[in-house]
Amino acid sequence: MKKSETKIKSSKASKKVNLSDELTKVRLKVAGVDIANNIHYTAVSPHLAKDNIRNFGAFTADLHRMADWFSELGIESVAMEATGIYWQSLYEILEDRGFDVVLVNARYPKNVSGRKSDVSDCSWIHTLHSYGLLPASFIPTQDVREFRTYVRQRQQLTKQKVQHMQHVGKALQLMNVKIQNVISDIEGKLGMKVIRAIAAGEHSSVELAKLHNKTLKATKEEVYFIT
Incomplete structure (x- = not known):
């Protein structure tokens, strides 16, 4: 059964x-x-x-x-x-x-x-x-979908920015440019000034030291020796 x-x-x-x-x-x-x-x-x-x-x-x-x-x-x-x-x-x-x-x-x-x-x-x-x-x-509504797209794009760009700055830091180390020993935040105003100057062809320690400002904890002499 x-x-x-x-x-x-x-x-x-x-x-x-x-x-x-x-x-x-x-x-x-x-x-x-x-x-x-x-x-x-x-x-x-x-x-x-x-x-x-x-x-x-x-x-x-x-x-x-x-x-x-x-x-x-x-x-x-x-x-x-x-x-x-x-x-x-x-x-x-x-x-x-x-x-x-x-x-x-x-x-x-x-x-x-x-x-x-x-x-x-x-x-x-x-x-x-x-x-x-x-x-x-x-x-979601079209406005919300568009906003989400912008947020995701911003997150993606932020992630890429971090990766690119890591590549920059590694490249500087390979060239024996010790900028990270002197400037803790190479993404800051002074750090970017120094990086742009080096990328533009400026290799003189004297000229790079002139970029020193009062807010930097490192001395002018320390900036002088980053290259």
Whole structure:
């Protein structure tokens, strides 16, 4: 009996669910997009277009052609998977064109049962979206996204600055220029003056010592001996 019961449970668990029998479509004018690096696959309802599955390139002009096609069909909402960073350009273009864009976790459509083996990814995304089964990922406003980009860029530049100053310090040591023995902060005003002077071809200890200022703890004589 136990084996029989196990088989029955297994049979029920593997049964495919027909969405059209179980649910009612809540949105008709929607599109699904399967995003890749070089090409994007799109799907809309067959009653909106005879050729309801189309491919578009990933260049900016291609993305605008996709948006034009959606506009011609009266599409109101577009669902797409969050695939790497490839979705960002299309998301911004569709958002600017007035579409309601739903970005979903790429794992979610794959975990919903009822998909037929011959259905393409874009068609499945379109189907799930039409039934309201795709939860949207949180996307900050455009202003916040731009601000985040600036912050990340600043962090990257700061990191690169530290690396470059380490390279400068190592290069000075290889040339036996002991600037770090005299000036603790070579990124400071005096340190940069000395480095710029050396880079400009000034190798005279007398001339470099003239750059000494009163705020420096090291004496003028110590600055004299950095080279």
